[in-house]
Amino acid sequence: MAGPDKKKLYPNENIKTVCYISNLPKRPNVEIGDYTYYSDNHDNPENFYNHIQHHYEFLGDKLIIGKFCAIAEGVTFIMNGANHRMEGFTTYPFNIFGGGWERVTPTIEQLPFKGDTVIGNDVWIGQNVTIMPGVKIGDGAIVAVNSTVVKNVEPYAIVGGNPAKLIKRRFSDDIVELLLKLQWWNWDEEKIFNNLEQLVSANDAETLKTLLKIEET
Ligand SMILES: CC(C)(COP(=O)(O)OP(=O)(O)OC[C@H]1O[C@@H](n2cnc3c(N)ncnc32)[C@H](O)[C@@H]1OP(=O)(O)O)[C@@H](O)C(=O)NCCC(=O)NCCS
Numbered sequence: 457m458a459g460p461d462k463k464k465l466y467p468n469e470n471i472k473t474v475c476y477i478s479n480l481p482k483r484p485n486v487e488i489g490d491y492t493y494y495s496d497n498h499d500n501p502e503n504f505y506n507h508i509q510h511h512y513e514f515l516g517d518k519l520i521i522g523k524f525c526a527i528a529e530g531v532t533f534i535m536n537g538a539n540h541r542m543e544g545f546t547t548y549p550f551n552i553f554g555g556g557w558e559r560v561t562p563t564i565e566q567l568p569f570k571g572d573t574v575i576g577n578d579v580w581i582g583q584n585v586t587i588m589p590g591v592k593i594g595d596g597a598i599v600a601v602n603s604t605v606v607k608n609v610e611p612y613a614i615v616g617g618n619p620a621k622l623i624k625r626r627f628s629d630d631i632v633e634l635l636l637k638l639q640w641w642n643w644d645e646e647k648i649f650n651n652l653e654q655l656v657s658a659n660d661a662e663t664l665k666t667l668l669k670i671e672e673t
Pocket residue numbers: 495526527528529581582583598599600601602603614616617618623
């Protein structure tokens with residue numbers, strides 16, 4: 457035994473509020489890494505895709521989520537399809553109602569486009585967080601409960617509020633550098649299993665250097 461089965465939707469059969477969303481039926485333009493879970497106590501967690509909003513295939517924007525992320529209830533990923541044209545006198549989307557108004561249908565180029573939303577590995581997204589289009593969140597970051605993330609988040613930063621701002625950094629720069637080198641989330645199951653204690657409780661450069669040496673040999 458080296459941990460739960462990453463291919464199961466419900467890795468712990470006794471907990472039906474937490475599911476590994478990489479095992480949901482695939483969706484175009486959505487990529488989710490192994491072990492990343494969505495947790496919901498009020499709705500079926502298998503409805504995770506309902507939390508990705510305004511995501512239209514013709515726009516081509518992607519939602520990419522890394523491995524070992526913890527995504528709490530009520531998250532909303534707002535994708536590029538949410539944005540209206542803004543350069544004219546009105547932002548009203550006449551074209552979608554027809555009746556001749558479709559003559560002002562914007563081209564894709566005329567719509568605001570912020571690119572893909574990319575969530576790194578080992579990111580903890582708190583309850584009721586909203587993530588705006590095009591935002592990139594670095595590995596190991598934490599987003600505080602009820603935040604709205606409008607700008608990119610550095611690896612291992614803790615951000616919060618609306619708009620989300622830096623609350624604090626989890627580690628010093630040298631430790632972050634080592635952690636980004638280590639990329640423990642890419643280890644095989646057995647290696648993670650054998651190093652669990654260090655992963656959850658160590659926070660010093662020496663342990664990281666030892667782990668990196670093990671990695672190199
Ligand atoms: C981000 C979080 C982990 C920080 O925890 P912590 O380190 O114990 O932080 P503290 O409570 O000491 O607060 C640190 C600072 O962050 C601020 N802060 C905390 N949560 C915040 C939020 N949601 N929005 C804005 N600021 C927040 C505090 O006001 C405090 O500011 P100060 O330093 O100016 O006084 C925690 O606030 C949080 O949001 N956890 C997520 C819980 C959750 O959603 N779980 C879902 C189930 S998995």
